[in-house]
Amino acid sequence: MRIGRTLPPATAPIYLRDIVSGIKGLFHGQRELDRFESELRDYFCIKHCFLFSSGKAALTIILRALHEIHPDRNEVLIPAFTCYSVPSSIVRAGLKVKLCDINSDTLDFDFKKLSAISHKLSANKLLAVIPTHLFGIPADVDQIKSLFNHSDVFIVEDAAQVMGFEYKSKKLGTLGDVSFFSLGRGKALSTIEGGIILTDRDDIASRIDNQIKKLSNYNFLEIIVLFIYAKILIIFMHPLLFWFPKALPFLKLGETIYDPNFKIKKMSSFQAGLANDWEDKLTKFIKMRSANSRYWKACFQPSPNSQLATDSSNLPASSFQLLANISDIDSFLRFPVSINDRSFRKSILEKSQRKGLGIMHTYPDSINGIQELKEEFNGQNFPVAKILAKNLVTLPVHPLVSEQDMQRIIRLLTQMEHGPST
Numbered sequence: 001m002r003i004g005r006t007l008p009p010a011t012a013p014i015y016l017r018d019i020v021s022g023i024k025g026l027f028h029g030q031r032e033l034d035r036f037e038s039e040l041r042d043y044f045c046i047k048h049c050f051l052f053s054s055g056k057a058a059l060t061i062i063l064r065a066l067h068e069i070h071p072d073r074n075e076v077l078i079p080a081f082t083c084y085s086v087p088s089s090i091v092r093a094g095l096k097v098k099l100c101d102i103n104s105d106t107l108d109f110d111f112k113k114l115s116a117i118s119h120k121l122s123a124n125k126l127l128a129v130i131p132t133h134l135f136g137i138p139a140d141v142d143q144i145k146s147l148f149n150h151s152d153v154f155i156v157e158d159a160a161q162v163m164g165f166e167y168k169s170k171k172l173g174t175l176g177d178v179s180f181f182s183l184g185r186g187k188a189l190s191t192i193e194g195g196i197i198l199t200d201r202d203d204i205a206s207r208i209d210n211q212i213k214k215l216s217n218y219n220f221l222e223i224i225v226l227f228i229y230a231k232i233l234i235i236f237m238h239p240l241l242f243w244f245p246k247a248l249p250f251l252k253l254g255e256t257i258y259d260p261n262f263k264i265k266k267m268s269s270f271q272a273g274l275a276n277d278w279e280d281k282l283t284k285f286i287k288m289r290s291a292n293s294r295y296w297k298a299c300f301q302p303s304p305n306s307q308l309a310t311d312s313s314n315l316p317a318s319s320f321q322l323l324a325n326i327s328d329i330d331s332f333l334r335f336p337v338s339i340n341d342r343s344f345r346k347s348i349l350e351k352s353q354r355k356g357l358g359i360m361h362t363y364p365d366s367i368n369g370i371q372e373l374k375e376e377f378n379g380q381n382f383p384v385a386k387i388l389a390k391n392l393v394t395l396p397v398h399p400l401v402s403e404q405d406m407q408r409i410i411r412l413l414t415q416m417e418h419g420p421s422t
């Protein structure tokens with residue numbers, strides 16, 4: 001176990017003043033939730049907005065609502081490489097997971113394969129497709145829309161990781177028929193846990209309203225737990241102390257688990273209060289993530305007029321693969337890099353762990369590799385998703401990463417190439 005400055009792979013800081021707003025929010029009750037909803041509607045220029053206990057709760061409600069519109073359809077198509085919460089939500093909604101392999105250059109769907117799937121849809125069983133903006137990388141929602149145009153399939157944007165992110169001056173999370181954000185700990189903005197649904201479609205919104213009527217509120221004890229959790233986070237998410245929660249296995253930091261048995265509740269007014277000045281926070285965080293993302297881009301693709309004084313010139317391009325469209329992307333939630341040499345990757349992850357540098361593996365396997373789902377995909381292969389799960393790591397870009405941290409990371413990455421470091 002490491003004691004000392006330790007970076008999480010991703011985080012959105014919560015401050016003491018947020019907790020104060022959270023407590024005020026508790027006293028305001030529904031008024032606080034209405035405020036948050038109406039601010040979100042204004043910011044995203046969207047008609048309907050709904051608040052929940054988590055991103056996966058939000059997705060489950062979306063899918064149940066869509067299934068009400070098309071009760072005869074029960075399949076949901078997702079990328080074979082994504083967060084395990086996504087299949088968890090699909091199964092929780094009583095629906096079936098369908099997979100399409102991804103493109104390693106974009107982490108988006110492999111559009112050749114997606115197009116083939118769209119042309120041989122099995123007797124209108126497909127309810128929805130979920131384009132996913134992974135790590136801040138925008139998925140091509142327009143192309144996905146046009147592929148499924150003829151089939152009346154819903155496009156559900158998984159914007160869990162990209163609240164406030166833009167691509168070509170369009171806000172991610174406003175491109176599909178309906179979308180959701182996560183307000184979990186490792187996301188763009190956090191209320192400890194939380195989820196948001198956005199949609200412009202009245203038909204979907206009215207079904208979501210039906211679903212919400214069946215949900216319960218957080219009880220008093222659950223709010224106390226959130227409160228204590230928020231205090232622990234404030235104290236311990238500081239890089240100087242992050243080693244402490246990391247050493248507590250029950251906090252399950254950085255783990256990705258498949259589990260359809262999660263709570264589905266309406267968001268509490270405490271959480272809405274925590275998000276009191278979310279717009280300013282989000283803007284500030286995105287600026288910091290953009291600056292850190294620029295730093296990584298310049299390190300891996302140094303240009304002659306780069307002003308960075310780092311050891312980056314020693315970074316061997318052959319050991320690290322970047323995404324093809326990396327220069328089009330301003331801001332990441334985590335900066336993805338592929339490392340094909342397995343033992344090199346393993347030793348980087350181990351050293352990062354020991355030195356607390358926040359370099360992290362991503363999802364442990366492709367979705368068809370999840371033990372509980374394996375049988376559903378017998379005979380199907382998603383080789384790109386499988387390889388990426390083994391090769392990809394992410395570098396931290398969150399607001400707590402300092403320039404010294406980034407230089408330490410560069411030193412770790414370069415030293416490794418020149419033999420074992422001491």
Ligand SMILES: *Cc1c(COP(=O)(O)O)cnc(C)c1O
Nearest residue numbers: 054055056083085160182183184
């Ligand atoms: C985090 C995440 C989710 C689920 O959000 P929670 O709030 O953790 O339930 C869904 N999809 C993606 C891509 C995510 O990163």
